Amino acid sequence: MMSSKTHLAAAVVQSNWKLGHQGDRLLVPIFAGLVVASFFAPAWLLSNGAVTLARALAVLGLILMLRAGLVSFGQGLYFCLGGYSVGMLDLVGVSDLVLRVLGAGALCFVVALPVGFLLRRYRGLFFAMLSLAFSMLLFGLLVRSQTFGSTDGFNVVPTTLFGASLAGQQLQRVIFIAAATTGLICCLLTSRYFDTVVGRIAPALKDNEVRIEYLGHSGLALIHFEYTIAAIMTGFGGAIVAMAIGHIDPEMAYWTTSGDIVFIAILGGHTHVLAAFLGSVVFELVHTVALWLTPGTWRLILGAVLLLLILKLPEGLWSLFRRRA
Protein backbone atom coordinates (compact mmCIF):
# COMPACT_ATOMS: atom_id res chain seq x y z
CA MET A 1 0.00 0.00 0.00
CA MET A 2 2.76 2.36 1.02
CA SER A 3 4.75 1.65 -2.09
CA SER A 4 1.82 2.24 -4.42
CA LYS A 5 1.36 5.60 -2.75
CA THR A 6 5.02 6.40 -3.28
CA HIS A 7 4.68 5.39 -6.91
CA LEU A 8 1.64 7.58 -7.20
CA ALA A 9 3.57 10.51 -5.75
CA ALA A 10 6.45 9.85 -8.14
CA ALA A 11 4.01 9.71 -11.05
CA VAL A 12 2.48 13.01 -10.01
CA VAL A 13 5.93 14.58 -9.83
CA GLN A 14 6.73 13.14 -13.26
CA SER A 15 3.57 14.45 -14.87
CA ASN A 16 3.81 17.86 -13.23
CA TRP A 17 7.49 18.32 -13.91
CA LYS A 18 8.10 16.50 -17.12
CA LEU A 19 11.51 18.02 -17.41
CA GLY A 20 14.80 16.30 -17.63
CA HIS A 21 16.03 14.35 -20.55
CA GLN A 22 12.74 13.64 -22.30
CA GLY A 23 12.89 17.01 -24.00
CA ASP A 24 16.63 16.91 -24.58
CA ARG A 25 16.36 14.87 -27.74
CA LEU A 26 14.46 17.76 -29.33
CA LEU A 27 17.18 20.26 -28.54
CA VAL A 28 19.93 19.18 -30.94
CA PRO A 29 17.65 18.79 -34.03
CA ILE A 30 16.11 22.20 -33.33
CA PHE A 31 19.58 23.69 -33.01
CA ALA A 32 20.74 22.05 -36.25
CA GLY A 33 17.60 23.30 -37.98
CA LEU A 34 18.29 26.85 -36.82
CA VAL A 35 21.89 26.74 -38.03
CA VAL A 36 20.85 25.44 -41.47
CA ALA A 37 18.04 27.98 -41.72
CA SER A 38 20.46 30.80 -40.89
CA PHE A 39 22.15 30.28 -44.27
CA PHE A 40 18.91 31.05 -46.10
CA ALA A 41 17.49 33.82 -43.94
CA PRO A 42 17.82 37.55 -44.72
CA ALA A 43 19.83 39.77 -42.35
CA TRP A 44 16.79 41.41 -40.71
CA LEU A 45 15.32 38.01 -39.84
CA LEU A 46 18.65 36.83 -38.40
CA SER A 47 18.89 39.93 -36.25
CA ASN A 48 15.28 39.48 -35.02
CA GLY A 49 15.97 35.80 -34.47
CA ALA A 50 19.07 36.53 -32.37
CA VAL A 51 17.10 38.98 -30.22
CA THR A 52 14.33 36.40 -29.82
CA LEU A 53 16.83 33.76 -28.71
CA ALA A 54 18.52 36.25 -26.39
CA ARG A 55 15.22 37.07 -24.73
CA ALA A 56 14.55 33.36 -24.38
CA LEU A 57 17.83 33.03 -22.46
CA ALA A 58 16.63 35.63 -19.97
CA VAL A 59 13.30 33.80 -19.72
CA LEU A 60 15.09 30.50 -19.15
CA GLY A 61 16.76 32.10 -16.14
CA LEU A 62 13.42 33.34 -14.87
CA ILE A 63 11.91 29.87 -15.30
CA LEU A 64 14.53 28.55 -12.89
CA MET A 65 13.20 30.89 -10.25
CA LEU A 66 9.53 30.48 -11.20
CA ARG A 67 9.81 26.78 -10.40
CA ALA A 68 10.76 27.78 -6.88
CA GLY A 69 7.78 30.11 -6.77
CA LEU A 70 9.79 33.32 -7.10
CA VAL A 71 9.00 35.96 -9.69
CA SER A 72 11.83 38.38 -10.34
CA PHE A 73 10.47 41.61 -11.76
CA GLY A 74 14.00 42.89 -12.25
CA GLN A 75 15.73 40.63 -14.76
CA GLY A 76 16.20 43.78 -16.82
CA LEU A 77 19.08 44.52 -14.44
CA TYR A 78 21.14 41.66 -15.85
CA PHE A 79 19.86 42.07 -19.39
CA CYS A 80 21.16 45.63 -19.25
CA LEU A 81 24.41 44.72 -17.49
CA GLY A 82 25.03 42.13 -20.20
CA GLY A 83 24.45 44.75 -22.87
CA TYR A 84 26.59 47.37 -21.16
CA SER A 85 29.39 44.90 -20.54
CA VAL A 86 29.74 44.78 -24.34
CA GLY A 87 30.03 48.56 -24.30
CA MET A 88 32.56 48.46 -21.46
CA LEU A 89 34.70 45.93 -23.33
CA ASP A 90 34.57 48.30 -26.32
CA LEU A 91 36.23 50.94 -24.17
CA VAL A 92 39.24 48.66 -23.69
CA GLY A 93 39.24 47.62 -27.34
CA VAL A 94 37.76 44.13 -27.02
CA SER A 95 35.12 43.26 -29.64
CA ASP A 96 35.44 39.49 -29.87
CA LEU A 97 32.11 37.66 -29.78
CA VAL A 98 33.14 34.93 -27.36
CA LEU A 99 34.85 37.36 -24.98
CA ARG A 100 31.81 39.63 -25.08
CA VAL A 101 29.39 36.84 -24.17
CA LEU A 102 31.67 35.45 -21.46
CA GLY A 103 32.41 38.94 -20.16
CA ALA A 104 28.69 39.63 -19.83
CA GLY A 105 28.23 36.41 -17.86
CA ALA A 106 31.17 37.26 -15.62
CA LEU A 107 29.93 40.78 -14.88
CA CYS A 108 26.45 39.46 -14.05
CA PHE A 109 27.96 36.82 -11.79
CA VAL A 110 29.98 39.45 -9.92
CA VAL A 111 26.87 41.59 -9.40
CA ALA A 112 24.38 38.78 -8.71
CA LEU A 113 26.47 37.12 -6.04
CA PRO A 114 26.33 39.98 -3.49
CA VAL A 115 22.81 41.07 -4.53
CA GLY A 116 21.70 37.47 -4.07
CA PHE A 117 22.73 37.55 -0.40
CA LEU A 118 20.17 40.28 0.09
CA LEU A 119 17.41 39.07 -2.20
CA ARG A 120 17.36 35.46 -1.05
CA ARG A 121 15.77 36.51 2.23
CA TYR A 122 12.61 37.64 0.49
CA ARG A 123 9.67 35.77 -0.98
CA GLY A 124 6.57 36.56 -3.02
CA LEU A 125 5.84 40.16 -3.83
CA PHE A 126 8.78 41.45 -1.78
CA PHE A 127 11.19 39.44 -3.90
CA ALA A 128 9.53 40.80 -7.03
CA MET A 129 9.59 44.39 -5.83
CA LEU A 130 13.12 44.36 -4.46
CA SER A 131 14.51 42.84 -7.64
CA LEU A 132 12.61 45.56 -9.50
CA ALA A 133 14.23 48.17 -7.26
CA PHE A 134 17.71 46.95 -8.13
CA SER A 135 17.06 47.15 -11.86
CA MET A 136 15.61 50.63 -11.43
CA LEU A 137 18.72 51.63 -9.46
CA LEU A 138 20.83 50.70 -12.46
CA PHE A 139 18.43 52.54 -14.76
CA GLY A 140 18.68 55.63 -12.57
CA LEU A 141 22.47 55.48 -12.62
CA LEU A 142 22.77 54.96 -16.38
CA VAL A 143 20.32 57.72 -17.26
CA ARG A 144 22.55 60.17 -15.39
CA SER A 145 25.86 58.75 -16.55
CA GLN A 146 27.58 60.83 -19.24
CA THR A 147 30.25 58.17 -19.83
CA PHE A 148 27.63 55.73 -21.01
CA GLY A 149 25.65 58.14 -23.15
CA SER A 150 22.86 58.93 -20.66
CA THR A 151 19.33 58.17 -21.97
CA ASP A 152 20.51 57.78 -25.57
CA GLY A 153 22.89 54.94 -24.77
CA PHE A 154 25.53 54.35 -27.41
CA ASN A 155 26.42 52.24 -30.42
CA VAL A 156 28.69 49.24 -29.99
CA VAL A 157 31.58 48.42 -32.28
CA PRO A 158 30.78 45.64 -34.85
CA THR A 159 31.53 42.21 -33.45
CA THR A 160 34.63 40.28 -34.50
CA LEU A 161 35.22 36.55 -34.19
CA PHE A 162 38.70 35.30 -33.22
CA GLY A 163 40.25 38.36 -34.83
CA ALA A 164 38.27 38.19 -38.09
CA SER A 165 36.12 41.23 -38.84
CA LEU A 166 32.57 40.56 -40.01
CA ALA A 167 29.95 42.64 -41.77
CA GLY A 168 26.37 42.64 -43.01
CA GLN A 169 24.61 39.33 -43.43
CA GLN A 170 27.65 37.33 -42.34
CA LEU A 171 27.88 39.28 -39.08
CA GLN A 172 24.20 38.72 -38.32
CA ARG A 173 24.50 35.03 -39.15
CA VAL A 174 27.44 34.57 -36.81
CA ILE A 175 25.62 36.37 -33.99
CA PHE A 176 22.51 34.29 -34.63
CA ILE A 177 24.46 31.02 -34.53
CA ALA A 178 26.21 32.21 -31.37
CA ALA A 179 22.81 32.93 -29.81
CA ALA A 180 21.54 29.49 -30.82
CA THR A 181 24.69 27.81 -29.45
CA THR A 182 24.45 29.67 -26.14
CA GLY A 183 20.78 28.71 -26.02
CA LEU A 184 21.56 25.05 -26.67
CA ILE A 185 24.25 24.88 -23.98
CA CYS A 186 22.11 26.66 -21.41
CA CYS A 187 19.11 24.45 -22.22
CA LEU A 188 21.10 21.23 -21.92
CA LEU A 189 22.67 22.28 -18.63
CA THR A 190 19.38 23.57 -17.21
CA SER A 191 17.42 20.49 -18.14
CA ARG A 192 20.14 18.26 -16.59
CA TYR A 193 19.98 20.45 -13.49
CA PHE A 194 16.20 19.99 -13.26
CA ASP A 195 16.83 16.26 -12.87
CA THR A 196 19.31 16.56 -10.01
CA VAL A 197 18.23 16.32 -6.38
CA VAL A 198 18.64 20.05 -5.84
CA GLY A 199 16.81 20.76 -9.09
CA ARG A 200 13.86 18.72 -7.92
CA ILE A 201 13.73 20.44 -4.57
CA ALA A 202 13.01 23.85 -6.11
CA PRO A 203 9.32 23.13 -6.85
CA ALA A 204 8.94 21.81 -3.30
CA LEU A 205 10.34 25.07 -2.01
CA LYS A 206 7.32 26.77 -3.53
CA ASP A 207 4.98 24.57 -1.52
CA ASN A 208 6.67 24.68 1.84
CA GLU A 209 10.10 26.00 2.65
CA VAL A 210 10.18 24.88 6.29
CA ARG A 211 9.76 21.25 5.26
CA ILE A 212 12.68 21.58 2.85
CA GLU A 213 14.82 22.71 5.73
CA TYR A 214 13.70 19.77 7.86
CA LEU A 215 14.91 17.54 5.03
CA GLY A 216 18.37 19.04 5.42
CA HIS A 217 18.38 21.40 2.44
CA SER A 218 18.87 25.13 2.52
CA GLY A 219 16.19 27.18 0.82
CA LEU A 220 18.38 30.26 1.05
CA ALA A 221 21.33 28.63 -0.70
CA LEU A 222 19.08 27.16 -3.38
CA ILE A 223 17.48 30.51 -4.17
CA HIS A 224 20.85 32.23 -4.17
CA PHE A 225 22.26 29.63 -6.56
CA GLU A 226 19.34 29.80 -8.97
CA TYR A 227 19.26 33.58 -8.85
CA THR A 228 22.95 33.78 -9.78
CA ILE A 229 22.61 31.26 -12.61
CA ALA A 230 19.58 33.12 -13.92
CA ALA A 231 21.56 36.37 -13.83
CA ILE A 232 24.40 34.85 -15.86
CA MET A 233 22.05 33.49 -18.53
CA THR A 234 20.22 36.82 -18.70
CA GLY A 235 23.59 38.53 -19.09
CA PHE A 236 24.42 36.30 -22.06
CA GLY A 237 21.11 37.38 -23.57
CA GLY A 238 21.86 41.06 -22.98
CA ALA A 239 25.25 40.77 -24.70
CA ILE A 240 23.68 39.04 -27.70
CA VAL A 241 21.02 41.76 -28.01
CA ALA A 242 23.73 44.45 -27.86
CA MET A 243 25.64 42.73 -30.67
CA ALA A 244 22.58 41.96 -32.83
CA ILE A 245 21.13 45.46 -32.60
CA GLY A 246 24.47 47.24 -32.36
CA HIS A 247 23.10 49.67 -29.80
CA ILE A 248 22.47 49.74 -26.06
CA ASP A 249 20.47 52.15 -23.90
CA PRO A 250 19.27 52.30 -20.28
CA GLU A 251 15.79 51.16 -21.41
CA MET A 252 17.18 47.62 -21.09
CA ALA A 253 17.07 48.04 -17.30
CA TYR A 254 13.67 49.74 -17.26
CA TRP A 255 10.89 47.81 -15.58
CA THR A 256 9.01 47.31 -18.85
CA THR A 257 11.91 45.14 -20.12
CA SER A 258 11.63 43.00 -17.00
CA GLY A 259 7.88 42.97 -17.53
CA ASP A 260 8.34 41.56 -21.03
CA ILE A 261 10.55 38.79 -19.66
CA VAL A 262 7.94 37.86 -17.04
CA PHE A 263 5.29 38.05 -19.75
CA ILE A 264 7.14 35.58 -21.98
CA ALA A 265 7.65 33.18 -19.06
CA ILE A 266 3.90 33.21 -18.40
CA LEU A 267 3.22 32.88 -22.12
CA GLY A 268 5.45 29.85 -22.62
CA GLY A 269 4.98 28.26 -19.25
CA HIS A 270 7.67 27.13 -16.86
CA THR A 271 7.53 23.36 -16.97
CA HIS A 272 10.10 22.83 -19.71
CA VAL A 273 13.27 24.56 -20.86
CA LEU A 274 11.93 24.81 -24.43
CA ALA A 275 8.87 26.68 -23.16
CA ALA A 276 11.11 29.74 -22.81
CA PHE A 277 11.96 29.58 -26.50
CA LEU A 278 8.41 28.82 -27.59
CA GLY A 279 7.20 31.77 -25.51
CA SER A 280 9.86 34.06 -26.92
CA VAL A 281 9.06 33.16 -30.53
CA VAL A 282 5.31 33.62 -30.01
CA PHE A 283 5.97 36.92 -28.22
CA GLU A 284 8.03 38.17 -31.16
CA LEU A 285 5.33 37.03 -33.61
CA VAL A 286 2.54 38.68 -31.63
CA HIS A 287 4.69 41.79 -31.36
CA THR A 288 5.44 41.88 -35.07
CA VAL A 289 1.90 41.12 -36.21
CA ALA A 290 0.39 43.54 -33.72
CA LEU A 291 2.77 46.30 -34.79
CA TRP A 292 1.92 45.61 -38.41
CA LEU A 293 -1.86 45.51 -37.87
CA THR A 294 -2.21 48.38 -35.44
CA PRO A 295 1.07 50.25 -34.91
CA GLY A 296 -0.21 52.39 -32.05
CA THR A 297 -1.89 49.71 -30.03
CA TRP A 298 0.34 46.70 -29.86
CA ARG A 299 0.37 46.72 -26.06
CA LEU A 300 -3.41 46.48 -26.15
CA ILE A 301 -3.10 43.20 -28.03
CA LEU A 302 -0.22 42.04 -25.82
CA GLY A 303 -2.21 42.80 -22.67
CA ALA A 304 -5.26 40.99 -24.00
CA VAL A 305 -3.19 37.91 -24.84
CA LEU A 306 -1.62 37.94 -21.38
CA LEU A 307 -5.02 38.22 -19.69
CA LEU A 308 -6.43 35.41 -21.78
CA LEU A 309 -3.47 33.21 -20.81
CA ILE A 310 -3.79 33.94 -17.10
CA LEU A 311 -7.50 33.18 -17.17
CA LYS A 312 -7.57 30.25 -19.59
CA LEU A 313 -4.09 28.74 -19.78
CA PRO A 314 -2.29 29.39 -16.49
CA GLU A 315 0.43 26.82 -17.25
CA GLY A 316 1.39 28.55 -20.49
CA LEU A 317 1.49 27.42 -24.11
CA TRP A 318 3.79 24.50 -23.33
CA SER A 319 0.97 22.82 -21.38
CA LEU A 320 -0.83 22.32 -24.71
CA PHE A 321 1.97 19.98 -25.80
CA ARG A 322 2.13 18.20 -22.48
CA ARG A 323 -1.53 17.27 -22.46
CA ARG A 324 -1.25 15.65 -25.85
CA ALA A 325 1.91 13.78 -24.90
Next chain:
Amino acid sequence: MLTLVAVVTDGLTYAAWIFLVGVGMTLAFGVMKILNVAHGSFYTFGAYVAATFVGYWFAAGGAPLASFGLLLLAAAIASLVSGLLLERGLLQFLYGRDEVVVALATYAAFLMLEDIVPLIWGLEAVSAYQPYSLLGTVSIGGLTVNLYDMGLVALATVIALGSWVILAKTPQGLAVQAVMHDSEGAAASGINVGRVYLYTFLISAFLGALAGAATSPMVSVAPGIGVEVVVISFAVVVIGGLGSIPGALVGAIIVGLCRAIAVNFAPYLELFAIYGVMTAVLLVRPNGLFAAPQARKI
Protein backbone atom coordinates in the same frame (compact mmCIF):
# COMPACT_ATOMS: atom_id res chain seq x y z
CA MET B 1 19.14 78.83 4.77
CA LEU B 2 17.74 79.16 1.28
CA THR B 3 18.86 75.62 0.50
CA LEU B 4 17.28 74.32 3.69
CA VAL B 5 13.97 75.97 2.81
CA ALA B 6 14.26 74.59 -0.71
CA VAL B 7 14.93 71.07 0.58
CA VAL B 8 12.01 71.19 3.00
CA THR B 9 9.47 72.67 0.58
CA ASP B 10 10.60 70.49 -2.34
CA GLY B 11 10.70 67.48 -0.08
CA LEU B 12 7.24 68.07 1.36
CA THR B 13 5.70 68.74 -2.05
CA TYR B 14 7.22 65.62 -3.50
CA ALA B 15 6.29 63.61 -0.40
CA ALA B 16 2.71 64.83 -0.72
CA TRP B 17 2.67 63.85 -4.37
CA ILE B 18 4.00 60.34 -3.89
CA PHE B 19 1.75 59.81 -0.89
CA LEU B 20 -1.26 60.76 -3.02
CA VAL B 21 -0.04 58.45 -5.75
CA GLY B 22 0.77 55.53 -3.47
CA VAL B 23 -1.95 55.64 -0.82
CA GLY B 24 -4.62 54.14 -3.10
CA MET B 25 -2.35 51.29 -4.06
CA THR B 26 -1.56 50.62 -0.40
CA LEU B 27 -5.23 50.63 0.53
CA ALA B 28 -6.11 48.13 -2.21
CA PHE B 29 -3.26 45.90 -1.13
CA GLY B 30 -4.10 46.11 2.57
CA VAL B 31 -7.73 45.14 2.10
CA MET B 32 -7.79 42.97 -1.01
CA LYS B 33 -4.18 41.69 -1.06
CA ILE B 34 -3.95 42.89 -4.66
CA LEU B 35 -0.86 44.68 -5.91
CA ASN B 36 -2.59 46.69 -8.57
CA VAL B 37 -0.19 47.65 -11.36
CA ALA B 38 -3.11 49.28 -13.17
CA HIS B 39 -3.13 51.91 -10.41
CA GLY B 40 -0.99 53.91 -12.81
CA SER B 41 -3.91 53.89 -15.25
CA PHE B 42 -6.21 55.51 -12.70
CA TYR B 43 -3.63 58.25 -12.39
CA THR B 44 -3.44 58.62 -16.17
CA PHE B 45 -7.23 58.68 -16.61
CA GLY B 46 -7.62 61.16 -13.75
CA ALA B 47 -5.02 63.47 -15.30
CA TYR B 48 -6.52 63.30 -18.80
CA VAL B 49 -10.15 63.78 -17.75
CA ALA B 50 -9.10 66.68 -15.50
CA ALA B 51 -7.04 68.33 -18.24
CA THR B 52 -9.95 67.96 -20.68
CA PHE B 53 -12.50 69.41 -18.24
CA VAL B 54 -10.25 72.29 -17.22
CA GLY B 55 -9.42 73.02 -20.85
CA TYR B 56 -13.10 73.30 -21.80
CA TRP B 57 -13.91 75.25 -18.64
CA PHE B 58 -11.37 77.99 -19.30
CA ALA B 59 -12.17 78.03 -23.02
CA ALA B 60 -15.82 78.62 -22.10
CA GLY B 61 -14.79 81.39 -19.70
CA GLY B 62 -15.95 79.68 -16.48
CA ALA B 63 -15.10 81.05 -13.03
CA PRO B 64 -11.39 80.26 -12.52
CA LEU B 65 -11.61 79.09 -8.89
CA ALA B 66 -14.35 76.60 -9.77
CA SER B 67 -11.73 74.70 -11.76
CA PHE B 68 -10.53 73.13 -8.48
CA GLY B 69 -13.97 71.57 -8.12
CA LEU B 70 -13.64 70.35 -11.69
CA LEU B 71 -10.43 68.54 -10.79
CA LEU B 72 -12.29 66.66 -8.05
CA LEU B 73 -15.22 65.91 -10.34
CA ALA B 74 -12.83 64.65 -13.02
CA ALA B 75 -11.17 62.31 -10.53
CA ALA B 76 -14.56 60.98 -9.41
CA ILE B 77 -15.76 60.31 -12.96
CA ALA B 78 -12.49 58.82 -14.18
CA SER B 79 -12.19 56.48 -11.21
CA LEU B 80 -15.82 55.39 -11.25
CA VAL B 81 -15.60 54.36 -14.89
CA SER B 82 -12.14 52.75 -14.86
CA GLY B 83 -12.45 51.31 -11.34
CA LEU B 84 -15.81 49.64 -12.02
CA LEU B 85 -14.52 48.33 -15.33
CA LEU B 86 -11.46 46.76 -13.75
CA GLU B 87 -13.08 45.33 -10.61
CA ARG B 88 -16.27 43.98 -12.20
CA GLY B 89 -14.69 43.09 -15.52
CA LEU B 90 -11.52 41.41 -14.28
CA LEU B 91 -10.56 41.32 -10.62
CA GLN B 92 -13.72 39.70 -9.28
CA PHE B 93 -12.79 36.59 -11.27
CA LEU B 94 -9.33 36.47 -9.72
CA TYR B 95 -10.05 36.75 -5.98
CA GLY B 96 -8.30 33.91 -4.18
CA ARG B 97 -5.70 33.36 -6.91
CA ASP B 98 -2.00 33.69 -6.14
CA GLU B 99 -0.91 37.27 -5.33
CA VAL B 100 1.71 37.30 -8.06
CA VAL B 101 -0.75 36.01 -10.68
CA VAL B 102 -3.21 38.76 -9.79
CA ALA B 103 -0.42 41.34 -9.99
CA LEU B 104 0.39 40.03 -13.48
CA ALA B 105 -3.27 40.26 -14.52
CA THR B 106 -3.35 43.90 -13.45
CA TYR B 107 -0.09 44.40 -15.36
CA ALA B 108 -1.88 43.10 -18.46
CA ALA B 109 -4.77 45.46 -17.79
CA PHE B 110 -2.27 48.30 -17.38
CA LEU B 111 -0.70 47.53 -20.78
CA MET B 112 -4.13 47.60 -22.40
CA LEU B 113 -5.27 50.80 -20.68
CA GLU B 114 -1.99 52.55 -21.60
CA ASP B 115 -2.88 52.03 -25.27
CA ILE B 116 -6.53 52.95 -24.84
CA VAL B 117 -5.57 56.42 -23.56
CA PRO B 118 -4.02 57.63 -26.87
CA LEU B 119 -7.02 56.15 -28.71
CA ILE B 120 -9.26 58.53 -26.76
CA TRP B 121 -7.03 61.59 -26.37
CA GLY B 122 -4.53 61.18 -29.19
CA LEU B 123 -0.76 61.29 -28.97
CA GLU B 124 -0.50 65.05 -28.49
CA ALA B 125 0.10 66.30 -24.96
CA VAL B 126 -2.87 67.98 -23.27
CA SER B 127 -2.22 70.73 -20.79
CA ALA B 128 -4.39 72.45 -18.21
CA TYR B 129 -1.89 74.75 -16.57
CA GLN B 130 -4.35 77.47 -15.50
CA PRO B 131 -5.20 76.25 -11.96
CA TYR B 132 -1.51 76.08 -11.10
CA SER B 133 -1.07 79.87 -11.10
CA LEU B 134 -4.47 80.74 -9.57
CA LEU B 135 -3.38 80.63 -5.93
CA GLY B 136 -0.37 82.87 -6.44
CA THR B 137 2.93 82.55 -4.66
CA VAL B 138 4.32 83.16 -1.21
CA SER B 139 7.85 83.92 -0.09
CA ILE B 140 9.30 81.60 2.56
CA GLY B 141 12.73 82.61 3.84
CA GLY B 142 13.51 84.33 0.53
CA LEU B 143 12.32 81.43 -1.62
CA THR B 144 9.29 81.90 -3.83
CA VAL B 145 6.93 78.99 -3.40
CA ASN B 146 3.83 78.36 -5.48
CA LEU B 147 0.80 77.98 -3.24
CA TYR B 148 -0.58 75.22 -5.47
CA ASP B 149 2.34 73.06 -4.31
CA MET B 150 1.44 73.81 -0.71
CA GLY B 151 -2.17 72.96 -1.58
CA LEU B 152 -0.94 69.54 -2.62
CA VAL B 153 0.63 69.13 0.82
CA ALA B 154 -2.67 70.18 2.42
CA LEU B 155 -4.59 67.71 0.25
CA ALA B 156 -2.26 64.88 1.25
CA THR B 157 -2.66 65.82 4.92
CA VAL B 158 -6.45 65.84 4.60
CA ILE B 159 -6.41 62.42 2.94
CA ALA B 160 -4.03 60.96 5.53
CA LEU B 161 -6.15 62.26 8.42
CA GLY B 162 -9.41 61.43 6.67
CA SER B 163 -8.40 57.84 5.98
CA TRP B 164 -7.33 57.42 9.61
CA VAL B 165 -10.64 58.84 10.95
CA ILE B 166 -12.72 56.76 8.56
CA LEU B 167 -10.85 53.53 9.23
CA ALA B 168 -10.69 53.92 12.99
CA LYS B 169 -13.92 55.70 13.88
CA THR B 170 -16.73 54.75 11.49
CA PRO B 171 -18.59 51.42 11.34
CA GLN B 172 -17.74 51.11 7.65
CA GLY B 173 -14.07 51.72 8.39
CA LEU B 174 -14.09 49.10 11.13
CA ALA B 175 -15.67 46.63 8.70
CA VAL B 176 -12.82 47.36 6.27
CA GLN B 177 -10.29 46.79 9.04
CA ALA B 178 -11.97 43.50 9.92
CA VAL B 179 -11.65 42.36 6.30
CA MET B 180 -8.03 43.52 6.28
CA HIS B 181 -7.15 41.28 9.22
CA ASP B 182 -9.26 38.24 8.44
CA SER B 183 -11.69 38.21 5.53
CA GLU B 184 -13.21 34.85 6.49
CA GLY B 185 -13.79 35.94 10.07
CA ALA B 186 -15.30 39.17 8.80
CA ALA B 187 -17.63 37.29 6.46
CA ALA B 188 -18.66 35.00 9.34
CA SER B 189 -19.64 38.00 11.43
CA GLY B 190 -21.95 39.29 8.74
CA ILE B 191 -19.76 41.66 6.75
CA ASN B 192 -20.35 41.57 3.01
CA VAL B 193 -16.73 41.05 1.97
CA GLY B 194 -17.45 41.31 -1.76
CA ARG B 195 -19.01 44.73 -1.25
CA VAL B 196 -16.12 45.88 0.95
CA TYR B 197 -13.74 44.82 -1.83
CA LEU B 198 -15.70 46.72 -4.47
CA TYR B 199 -15.96 49.94 -2.44
CA THR B 200 -12.33 49.76 -1.32
CA PHE B 201 -11.23 49.32 -4.90
CA LEU B 202 -13.33 52.27 -6.05
CA ILE B 203 -11.89 54.46 -3.28
CA SER B 204 -8.41 53.31 -4.21
CA ALA B 205 -9.14 54.16 -7.85
CA PHE B 206 -10.48 57.55 -6.77
CA LEU B 207 -7.27 58.28 -4.83
CA GLY B 208 -5.18 57.33 -7.86
CA ALA B 209 -7.30 59.46 -10.20
CA LEU B 210 -7.24 62.34 -7.70
CA ALA B 211 -3.45 62.23 -7.69
CA GLY B 212 -3.54 62.43 -11.48
CA ALA B 213 -6.10 65.24 -11.53
CA ALA B 214 -4.16 67.23 -8.92
CA THR B 215 -0.95 66.79 -10.89
CA SER B 216 -2.43 67.66 -14.29
CA PRO B 217 -2.02 71.46 -13.91
CA MET B 218 1.66 70.97 -12.93
CA VAL B 219 2.77 68.87 -15.90
CA SER B 220 1.92 68.38 -19.54
CA VAL B 221 -0.38 65.40 -19.71
CA ALA B 222 1.07 63.01 -22.30
CA PRO B 223 0.87 59.26 -23.01
CA GLY B 224 3.05 57.25 -20.66
CA ILE B 225 2.73 59.49 -17.57
CA GLY B 226 1.32 56.55 -15.62
CA VAL B 227 4.37 54.35 -16.13
CA GLU B 228 6.66 56.22 -13.77
CA VAL B 229 3.84 56.49 -11.25
CA VAL B 230 3.52 52.72 -11.00
CA VAL B 231 7.09 52.12 -9.90
CA ILE B 232 7.06 55.07 -7.51
CA SER B 233 3.86 53.76 -5.92
CA PHE B 234 5.46 50.32 -5.58
CA ALA B 235 8.37 51.86 -3.77
CA VAL B 236 6.17 53.80 -1.35
CA VAL B 237 3.96 50.79 -0.70
CA VAL B 238 6.91 48.50 -0.06
CA ILE B 239 8.80 50.97 2.13
CA GLY B 240 5.76 51.52 4.34
CA GLY B 241 5.00 47.83 4.59
CA LEU B 242 2.49 46.41 2.14
CA GLY B 243 -0.97 47.66 3.05
CA SER B 244 -0.10 50.13 5.82
CA ILE B 245 -1.40 53.68 5.28
CA PRO B 246 0.68 55.25 8.11
CA GLY B 247 3.61 53.37 6.59
CA ALA B 248 2.89 54.92 3.19
CA LEU B 249 2.82 58.38 4.80
CA VAL B 250 6.13 57.94 6.62
CA GLY B 251 7.65 56.27 3.55
CA ALA B 252 6.53 59.16 1.33
CA ILE B 253 8.06 61.74 3.70
CA ILE B 254 11.38 59.87 3.89
CA VAL B 255 11.56 59.42 0.12
CA GLY B 256 10.45 63.01 -0.51
CA LEU B 257 13.12 64.49 1.75
CA CYS B 258 15.86 62.19 0.47
CA ARG B 259 15.01 63.08 -3.10
CA ALA B 260 14.99 66.79 -2.28
CA ILE B 261 18.40 66.46 -0.63
CA ALA B 262 19.66 64.57 -3.70
CA VAL B 263 18.23 67.16 -6.12
CA ASN B 264 19.85 70.05 -4.23
CA PHE B 265 23.22 68.51 -3.46
CA ALA B 266 23.81 65.66 -5.93
CA PRO B 267 21.37 65.94 -8.87
CA TYR B 268 22.66 62.81 -10.59
CA LEU B 269 21.35 60.75 -7.67
CA GLU B 270 17.75 61.93 -8.11
CA LEU B 271 16.33 58.73 -9.59
CA PHE B 272 18.60 56.76 -7.33
CA ALA B 273 17.05 58.25 -4.18
CA ILE B 274 13.72 56.42 -4.22
CA TYR B 275 15.11 52.96 -4.85
CA GLY B 276 18.11 53.56 -2.64
CA VAL B 277 15.79 54.40 0.26
CA MET B 278 13.63 51.40 -0.54
CA THR B 279 16.60 49.04 -0.51
CA ALA B 280 17.98 50.56 2.69
CA VAL B 281 14.63 50.27 4.47
CA LEU B 282 14.15 46.67 3.41
CA LEU B 283 17.65 45.81 4.60
CA VAL B 284 16.75 46.95 8.08
CA ARG B 285 13.10 45.98 8.12
CA PRO B 286 12.53 43.18 5.61
CA ASN B 287 8.74 43.62 5.57
CA GLY B 288 8.69 47.40 5.42
CA LEU B 289 8.39 50.00 8.16
CA PHE B 290 4.92 49.30 9.51
CA ALA B 291 4.22 45.71 8.52
CA ALA B 292 2.97 43.16 11.02
CA PRO B 293 5.18 40.07 11.35
CA GLN B 294 3.86 37.05 9.49
CA ALA B 295 3.57 33.52 10.77
CA ARG B 296 5.59 30.81 9.06
CA LYS B 297 3.61 27.88 7.73
CA ILE B 298 4.87 24.52 8.97
